[in-house]
Amino acid sequence: MSDPDETVDVAIVGGGPAGLAAATELRRHGVARVLVLEREAEAGGIPRHCGHYPFGMREFHRLLRGPDYAARLVRRAEAAGAVIRTGTTVTGLGPDGRLSVCDDRGTATVTARAVLLATGVRETSRAARLIGGEKPGGILPTGALQGLVYLNHQKPFDRPVIIGSELVAFSALLTCRHAGIRPVAIIEAGDRATARWPVPLLARFLGIPFLARTRLEAIHGTRRVEGIDLAGATGERSLQADGVIVTGQFRPEASLLREGGLRIDPATGGPEVDGWGRLSDPAYFAAGNLLRGVETAGWSWAEGRRAASAIAAHLRGDLPEGDRSAPIALDHAALKFAMPQILPMAPAEGRGLAPFLQIRLATPARGRLCLWQGDRIIAYRRLNHRPEQRILMPLPTIDPNAPPPRLTIEPS
Amino acid sequence: MAGARTYDVAVIGGGVVGCALARRFTLDGARVVLLEKAADVLDGASKGNSAILHTGFDAPEGSLELQCIREGYAEYLDIHARLNLPLIRSGAMVLAWTPEELAQLPDLIAQAHLNGITDVESLTAADILRQEPALAANVLGGFRIPGESLIDPWSAAHAYLRQALDNGAMLIRQAEVLGGRRVGDLWEMETSAGTVHAALVINAAGLWGDEVDRRMTGESWFAIKPRKGQFVVYDKPAAALAGHILLPVPNKITKGVVVCRTAFGNLLVGPTAEEQEDRIHATMDRAALEALRKRGEEILPALRDHEITAIYAGLRPATEEKEYRIRADRAEGYITVGGIRSTGLSAALGIAAHVARLAGRADQPLAGPVWPRMPALSDEAQRDWRAPRNGGVICHCERVTRREIEAALSGPMAAGSMGGLKRRTRVTMGRCQGFYCSAELARLTEGRLPEPMLAGNAHDE
Ligand SMILES: Cc1cc2nc3c(=O)[nH]c(=O)nc-3n(C[C@H](O)[C@H](O)[C@H](O)COP(=O)(O)OP(=O)(O)OC[C@H]3O[C@@H](n4cnc5c(N)ncnc54)[C@H](O)[C@@H]3O)c2cc1C
Ligand SMILES: Cc1cc2nc3c(=O)[nH]c(=O)nc-3n(C[C@H](O)[C@H](O)[C@H](O)COP(=O)(O)OP(=O)(O)OC[C@H]3O[C@@H](n4cnc5c(N)ncnc54)[C@H](O)[C@@H]3O)c2cc1C
Numbered sequence: 001m002s003d004p005d006e007t008v009d010v011a012i013v014g015g016g017p018a019g020l021a022a023a024t025e026l027r028r029h030g031v032a033r034v035l036v037l038e039r040e041a042e043a044g045g046i047p048r049h050c051g052h053y054p055f056g057m058r059e060f061h062r063l064l065r066g067p068d069y070a071a072r073l074v075r076r077a078e079a080a081g082a083v084i085r086t087g088t089t090v091t092g093l094g095p096d097g098r099l100s101v102c103d104d105r106g107t108a109t110v111t112a113r114a115v116l117l118a119t120g121v122r123e124t125s126r127a128a129r130l131i132g133g134e135k136p137g138g139i140l141p142t143g144a145l146q147g148l149v150y151l152n153h154q155k156p157f158d159r160p161v162i163i164g165s166e167l168v169a170f171s172a173l174l175t176c177r178h179a180g181i182r183p184v185a186i187i188e189a190g191d192r193a194t195a196r197w198p199v200p201l202l203a204r205f206l207g208i209p210f211l212a213r214t215r216l217e218a219i220h221g222t223r224r225v226e227g228i229d230l231a232g233a234t235g236e237r238s239l240q241a242d243g244v245i246v247t248g249q250f251r252p253e254a255s256l257l258r259e260g261g262l263r264i265d266p267a268t269g270g271p272e273v274d275g276w277g278r279l280s281d282p283a284y285f286a287a288g289n290l291l292r293g294v295e296t297a298g299w300s301w302a303e304g305r306r307a308a309s310a311i312a313a314h315l316r317g318d319l320p321e322g323d324r325s326a327p328i329a330l331d332h333a334a335l336k337f338a339m340p341q342i343l344p345m346a347p348a349e350g351r352g353l354a355p356f357l358q359i360r361l362a363t364p365a366r367g368r369l370c371l372w373q374g375d376r377i378i379a380y381r382r383l384n385h386r387p388e389q390r391i392l393m394p395l396p397t398i399d400p401n402a403p404p405p406r407l408t409i410e411p412s
Numbered sequence: 413m414a415g416a417r418t419y420d421v422a423v424i425g426g427g428v429v430g431c432a433l434a435r436r437f438t439l440d441g442a443r444v445v446l447l448e449k450a451a452d453v454l455d456g457a458s459k460g461n462s463a464i465l466h467t468g469f470d471a472p473e474g475s476l477e478l479q480c481i482r483e484g485y486a487e488y489l490d491i492h493a494r495l496n497l498p499l500i501r502s503g504a505m506v507l508a509w510t511p512e513e514l515a516q517l518p519d520l521i522a523q524a525h526l527n528g529i530t531d532v533e534s535l536t537a538a539d540i541l542r543q544e545p546a547l548a549a550n551v552l553g554g555f556r557i558p559g560e561s562l563i564d565p566w567s568a569a570h571a572y573l574r575q576a577l578d579n580g581a582m583l584i585r586q587a588e589v590l591g592g593r594r595v596g597d598l599w600e601m602e603t604s605a606g607t608v609h610a611a612l613v614i615n616a617a618g619l620w621g622d623e624v625d626r627r628m629t630g631e632s633w634f635a636i637k638p639r640k641g642q643f644v645v646y647d648k649p650a651a652a653l654a655g656h657i658l659l660p661v662p663n664k665i666t667k668g669v670v671v672c673r674t675a676f677g678n679l680l681v682g683p684t685a686e687e688q689e690d691r692i693h694a695t696m697d698r699a700a701l702e703a704l705r706k707r708g709e710e711i712l713p714a715l716r717d718h719e720i721t722a723i724y725a726g727l728r729p730a731t732e733e734k735e736y737r738i739r740a741d742r743a744e745g746y747i748t749v750g751g752i753r754s755t756g757l758s759a760a761l762g763i764a765a766h767v768a769r770l771a772g773r774a775d776q777p778l779a780g781p782v783w784p785r786m787p788a789l790s791d792e793a794q795r796d797w798r799a800p801r802n803g804g805v806i807c808h809c810e811r812v813t814r815r816e817i818e819a820a821l822s823g824p825m826a827a828g829s830m831g832g833l834k835r836r837t838r839v840t841m842g843r844c845q846g847f848y849c850s851a852e853l854a855r856l857t858e859g860r861l862p863e864p865m866l867a868g869n870a871h872d873e
Contacts, residue, residue, distance in 0.1 A: 039805060039808055040848075041804070049851070087804045089797075089805045089808060089811070091797075091811070102797050102798060102802075102805065102811075103804065104800075104801060104802060104803060104804050105800050105801070106798055106799055106800040106802070107797075107798050122843070122844040122847045122848070123847055125721065125843070125844070125845035125847075126723075126845065127644075127645075127720055127721060127722045127723045127845065128719055128720045128721065130644075130698050130701040130702060130705070130720070130723065131698070132695065132696040132697040132698045132700075132701065133695055133696060133697075134693055134694070134695055134696070135724070137830065140846065140850065141844070141845065141846065141847040143844075143847035143848060144846045144847055144848075144850035144851065147848075147850055147851025147852075148850060148851050148854060151851045152851050152854055152855060154854060217697075217698055218695070218696075218697065218698075220695075222692065222693070223863075251719070253844075255647070255648070255649070255809075255843065258649045259649070266717055
């Protein structure tokens with residue numbers, strides 16, 4: 001329970017892999033009062049309801065199911081001396097690390113010398129995708145499906161369709177298999193699966209048709225889903241189904257940032273951060289999926305650890321202050337985002353958010369990925385990638401006196 | 413549920429109009445029963461609308477509709493605070509985007525004056541842009557109607573019904589009226605929940621008004637012509653883009669596409685106006701939704717950077733004519749309240765007062781009736797999550813607490829369906845659409861909804 005006014009060294013918003021990793025690491029750096037604020041009844045984040053493999057290779061050097069993995073992260077953070085407060089929602093981000101929170105007792109304030117935001121992502125809803133039809137029961141994002149299946153042991157439907165073929169569709173398939181649900185088809189608007197091998201492979205193994213170049217136009221049913229309309233390269237058709245699993249197209253859970261006046265990068269939908277993971281208000285840092293949409297748990301965990309190092313340095317007064325340079329401009333239609341958006345002017349020397357720039361594409365592209373300042377290329381790499389594939393580039397430093405950085409794709 | 417019960421007044425249909433009727437006749441002293449065929453009230457036309465409390469500035473001159481809107485508007489202003497219902501006095505602007513539209517403005521202003529709305533104010537493009545800086549700069553002119561306001565479409569109707577129930581009325585859900593006959597001074601009604609007797613029957617069956625007339629009297633003097641309206645709803649940060657309700661210059665069929673905030677702090681764009689035969693399915697289609705998004709972005713260019721969090725469609729119970737179809741047969745104890753097309757939310761209290769006068773009953777009005785207070789859903793400052801012992805937040809996007817959900821699942825007006833629970837509390841109606849809270853919600857509602865949660869996001873806006 002929160003006292004009406006509480007002060008800590010570091011407050012962490014969100015107790016998923018990123019937040020818990022950071023909490024553990026901050027304690028190892030000798031930071032005294034580390035408080036994790038988690039709105040759910042239990043910490044652990046999304047893995048809590050992923051009753052499937054694979055989790056934990058990077059963190060525990062073994063293959064774990066999500067809930068076991070989450071429980072281990074919690075134990076580790078607690079053993080390290082971090083305080084995890086569940087059932088506590090952060091409702092506002094104020095200047096100078098002043099957080100508004102609410103819990104069963106009402107509202108309170110937590111003030112921290114530094115705040116780490118690790119609130120994760122959610123999937124793009126049916127509404128945001130403008131899928132027509134009616135609004136019967138049985139339309140679920142993967143997150144909700146997993147909660148119902150793994151936490152409640154419910155079977156929300158028998159013959160759903162799965163929309164999308166990112167890695168999370170693989171989770172949806174595993175979850176269905178676990179619950180004895182037999183999907184009718186997987187539907188993908190692109191010309192092949194986004195998660196290139198696992199989704200089509202598992203679908204084939206399970207005997208589930210994979211329909212590429214197909215778009216879900218409408219969902220029909222009065223009480224529950226009865227059928228769907230599809231539009232594809234070969235025309236329109238209908239399928240019978242009693243549910244729809246709307247997967248992927250993850251969006252950072254960033255509404256608090258918007259209300260708190262922290263700068264958001266429209267490209268990632270997450271915060272605009274510098275090479276240390278700092279936001280436009282330097283009391284705030286970010287790590288994990290909030291930064292850019294979905295990655296694996298291990299990746300988010302590693303980001304949490306590195307963010308902790310940056311925060312520890314910040315508390316010691318060891319981080320460079322001063323003006324933020326201009327964010328990287330994306331100068332090609334195929335580029336979806338580049339993060340961190342603000343490049344450092346001097347090497348981060350192991351205290352940075354990551355030693356690399358993370359890049360994603362909106363559409364498949366090949367050629368040379370070039371980072372420019374004016375007419376000078378300061379970094380480049382070969383490119384032959386598809387959307388949602390991880391693209392990394394060693395984190396360059398920029399010249400504060402040269403024009404702002406610009407990312408392009410050049411023919412190779 | 414079965415067995416013969418006798419009431420002074422039976423209201424058929426738990427839409428906003430039926431709820432207001434139940435309240436009016438109860439407060440006037442009658443023993444009232446409300447019969448609703450669905451598992452919960454507000455499952456028909458009243459499920460999805462724009463939630464504007466209209467002044468009547470553009471209603472047909474001299475019409476019954478205008479009279480009911482004006483009377484309903486005045487009564488809402490009178491009672492909303494006692495019932496703890498929201499009223500956002502945003503005002504509206506009618507905006508002209510073409511020279512033709514600009515030329516129509518003087519007539520519309522004159523119409524408003526004729527309708528008794530005399531505080532309208534003509535605006536130049538510069539005036540408009542000063543007050544609404546996010547608006548596209550190609551607006552040519554317009555006028556302001558200060559009285560147009562925003563309310564919560566569901567808690568208003570729920571409050572009317574709640575006040576009726578708290579003062580002795582009876583609600584029977586899953587009670588479809590199948591037929592009826594006059595036996596002596598009473599109607600004997602066959603419903604799917606048994607026989608009900610009443611001296612006066614009021615048909616407020618919305619989209620089924622003509623059908624219920626036929627079932628009760630063997631004929632109908634109007635035909636329902638459902639007119640669909642689709643909407644897109646933007647996430648809360650978009651609400652800062654529009655202070656006023658932004659109205660287009662109307663044409664003959666429709667008020668046109670509106671952009672306005674909602675009482676819950678979102679921004680909506682809609683509705684379309686599409687004639688159809690189907691009275692049940694309000695089917696949305698991608699092309700129409702995309703057109704709405706495009707229109708929204710033309711009006712507020714910054715919408716491009718905002719996220720759509722909900723889509724919905726509603727059906728207006730329109731008829732061959734614009735005018736409300738209200739007719740009383742006092743000798744037979746039967747009143748039809750039909751064709752409450754597109755202003756029923758604003759007019760409901762006025763319609764109820766008008767119908768009470770038509771009925772001409774001589775009941776003794778209740779002395780000191782109970783005034784229930786509705787849960788604050790729209791005023792963030794008073795929301796339950798801020799209060800002690802709220803049980804914790806269950807739906808994070810809309811910050812709905814365990815205590816709010818528990819309250820909505822109990823009492824004389826407990827939610828009858830997942831849709832009803834959503835309308836009472838807003839659970840799962842936010843941006844994540846159940847990504848986080850579905851499992852917890854399924855546990856909380858297990859065995860407590862006559863029509864259980866189908867593990868879905870059948871949310872109705
Ligand atoms: C369906 C699905 C299946 C997946 N399967 C795998 C897999 O098999 N293997 C793998 O490696 N990865 C998998 N992932 C990815 C993995 O779950 C994520 O990468 C990881 O959970 C990200 O960690 P995070 O800490 O950034 O965010 P999250 O795990 O999302 O944690 C964020 C936490 O913040 C809390 N929070 C948010 N807002 C607030 C607030 N305002 N106040 C308080 N708390 C708040 C949330 O409740 C949540 O607990 C899967 C993801 C999904 C969606
Ligand atoms: C797109 C749209 C936008 C709108 N915007 C606004 C606005 O901004 N402001 C405004 O004031 N108004 C607006 N309206 C209009 C308003 O929503 C309607 O006028 C109002 O909801 C009509 O209510 P009703 O009670 O007459 O009908 P309904 O809500 O349809 O209620 C009738 C009820 O009767 C029940 N029923 C039917 N048959 C039987 C039977 N045989 N036995 C028992 N029960 C039965 C139904 O289940 C239903 O619940 C809008 C409407 C739409 C569709």
